[in-house]
Amino acid sequence: MSRRPPSLRRGLLLRMFxxxxxxxxxxGLGGALVIRDVVETTHDRLLDGSVLAIAERVALDExxxxxxxxxxxxxxxxxxxxxxxxYYSVSYRDxxxxxxxDLPRPDGEVEPGPTRHRDAVMRGAPVxxxxxxxxxxxxxxAVLVQVAETRDARxxxxxxxxxxxxxxxxxxxxxxxxxxxYGIGRGLSPLDRLSAEIAGRAAPGAVSLKPLDASQVxxxxxxxxxxxxxxxxxxxxxxxxxxxxxxxxxxQMRTPLAVLRMHVDLARRHGAGVSPEGRAALDDIEGxxxxxxxxxxxxxxLARADEDPGAITLTExxxxxxxxxxxxxxxxxxxxxxxxxxxxxxxxxxxxxGHPTLMGEILGNVIDNAIRYAGPGARVVVRVADxxxxxxxxxEDDGPGIAPEHREKVFSRFYRIARSGGPEGSGLGLxxxxxxxxxxxxAVTLHDGERGxxxxxxxxxxxxxxxxxxxxxxx
Numbered sequence: 125m126s127r128r129p130p131s132l133r134r135g136l137l138l139r140m141f142x143x144x145x146x147x148x149x150x151x152g153l154g155g156a157l158v159i160r161d162v163v164e165t166t167h168d169r170l171l172d173g174s175v176l177a178i179a180e181r182v183a184l185d186e187x188x189x190x191x192x193x194x195x196x197x198x199x200x201x202x203x204x205x206x207x208x209x210x211y212y213s214v215s216y217r218d219x220x221x222x223x224x225x226d227l228p229r230p231d232g233e234v235e236p237g238p239t240r241h242r243d244a245v246m247r248g249a250p251v252x253x254x255x256x257x258x259x260x261x262x263x264x265x266a267v268l269v270q271v272a273e274t275r276d277a278r279x280x281x282x283x284x285x286x287x288x289x290x291x292x293x294x295x296x297x298x299x300x301x302x303x304x305x306y307g308i309g310r311g312l313s314p315l316d317r318l319s320a321e322i323a324g325r326a327a328p329g330a331v332s333l334k335p336l337d338a339s340q341v342x343x344x345x346x347x348x349x350x351x352x353x354x355x356x357x358x359x360x361x362x363x364x365x366x367x368x369x370x371x372x373x374x375x376q377m378r379t380p381l382a383v384l385r386m387h388v389d390l391a392r393r394h395g396a397g398v399s400p401e402g403r404a405a406l407d408d409i410e411g412x413x414x415x416x417x418x419x420x421x422x423x424x425x426l427a428r429a430d431e432d433p434g435a436i437t438l439t440e441x442x443x444x445x446x447x448x449x450x451x452x453x454x455x456x457x458x459x460x461x462x463x464x465x466x467x468x469x470x471x472x473x474x475x476x477x478g479h480p481t482l483m484g485e486i487l488g489n490v491i492d493n494a495i496r497y498a499g500p501g502a503r504v505v506v507r508v509a510d511x512x513x514x515x516x517x518x519x520e521d522d523g524p525g526i527a528p529e530h531r532e533k534v535f536s537r538f539y540r541i542a543r544s545g546g547p548e549g550s551g552l553g554l555x556x557x558x559x560x561x562x563x564x565x566x567a568v569t570l571h572d573g574e575r576g577x578x579x580x581x582x583x584x585x586x587x588x589x590x591x592x593x594x595x596x597x598x599x
Contacts, residue, residue: 132315136308137301144300148293159285163278164252171254171271172239174198178212179258179269190216190260190267199271211246211272217265227270230255236266249274314342318349333360377416385413438564440589441480442473444508447517450487451506454495462500465491469508476515476586482560483586486568490519490582493553498523514588522579531570557584 177198185191192214199210213223228244234257242253251274257266318341335353338346388410451467458465487506494504498521507518526534526541533539537555554568561568565587573579 133308133312137304140304141301145297148297152289152293155289156286159282159289163282163285167252167273167278168241168254171241171252171273174271175239175254175256175269178214178271179256182214182258182260182267182269184260184262188262190221190263192222194222208274208277209249211251213270214267216263216267221267227272228253229268234266234268244272246272251275252278314340315345318345333363381413381416385410388413438477438479438587440475441478441483443476443515443517443586444469444474446480446483447487447506447508450484451491454488454491457492458495458504461495463495463498464503466503466505468505470510474508474510474515475589477589478564478566478586482564486557486560486566486584487517489553489557490584494519494521494523497521514585516583516585518581518583520573520579520581522573525573525578525580526570
């Protein structure tokens with residue numbers, strides 16, 4: 125299982141989001157404590173008001189007994205939507221004056237002073253109790269006033285406030301994530317443009333060794349860009365040296381090959397007494413020289429294909445006229461090989477975007493391959509059409525063809541299919557065709573013959589020339 129490649133954007137987002145999430149967690153915990161304290165303080169003040177309202181109504185009757193005229197507002201102020209239960213008690217020296225007898229009393233002696241609060245359990249439910257001791261004139265000691273309230277309203281308010289805090293922090297974190305992702309994307313946009321430029325140079329037919337423009341590259345990424353430019357410069361120099369060596373060697377070898385073929389021809393003309401073995405040797409020498417000449421021509425074509433594609437300018441060309449001209453140049457060779465050639469094309473022009481020299485090399489190599497491998501008595505058809513899929517040229521022969529499993533491999537340099545009795549090849553013909561086609565944006569594919577049976581059909585699709593409007597022609 126392949127590991128997911130690391131992402132600078134995801135890494136930066138994670139490293140920025142985690143501190144924000146940690147801060148949100150700390151703020152959430154602190155907010156929860158503050159919410160609890162505020163809720164407790166607010167409700168305790170309501171309890172304090174109820175206790176004071178009851179304590180102010182404590183008095184002595186005619187029999188010098190403690191009485192309480194319980195006001196309605198004393199307990200009404202504790203009403204809430206949660207329907208909390210409220211309990212109260214007024215006692216003097218542990219004797220209940222009024223209220224609930226089972227309301228828990230505070231531990232220890234109660235002294236007059238400020239209202240005190242405590243938590244307890246009343247009839248199986250947690251309650252909050254406020255207690256205050258009030259002295260009564262004419263009586264020793266103090267009267268204890270207690271008011272208790274269940275905690276439902278407090279819990280309900282706490283949960284509402286906590287839910288609001290959680291929602292607010294969630295929205296805040298989502299906003300931080302979106303803004304951080306956008307900000308990181310904007311910050312990394314120069315790297316995205318740089319990546320797109322590098323990827324575009326690796327596309328077929330667009331490989332370029334020109335240095336990258338480092339003027340808009342951020343300072344943090346400038347070092348690898350400069351190193352990459354240095355590598356491109358060295359690679360360009362090395363490939364230039366190889367191209368120059370290939371071209372120079374090919375040109376230098378053409379002259380001695382021409383001299384060699386001339387001497388072979390002279391030996392045949394003036395060598396009446398040459399033995400059959402000698403004539404066979406001369407034939408072998410001439411055949412080897414022709415094959416070497418063909419190899420040198422293909423090496424030169426490869427050297428041109430490896431040049432910088434930026435130097436190529438595509439122009440409008442008539443594919444039909446060019447294909448007919450290239451085929452006419454190969455007619456003598458086809459007649460010598462005993463191969464019948466035929467041209468099929470439209471009456472009018474088929475305009476495409478291309479380069480005349482490179483397109484001539486492409487068509488010439490495919491036609492030469494068809495004549496070479498089809499064999500004596502075969503038929504080669506050069507067809508030009510402008511169909512729904514675009515303009516294309518097809519070279520079809522009824523020779524042995526290429527098996528489907530070899531059709532992609534034959535575009536590799538020096539790949540040859542082992543055949544008995546067939547002509548020897550260098551394995552460069554279709555490699556040259558693919559390399560030149562990539563340079564001008566053409567597509568080369570191999571198919572079975574249209575008539576069925578053995579044979580091969582090579583289709584070359586070319587970029588279609590833009591359609592000109594009537595106004596542009598008139599102007």
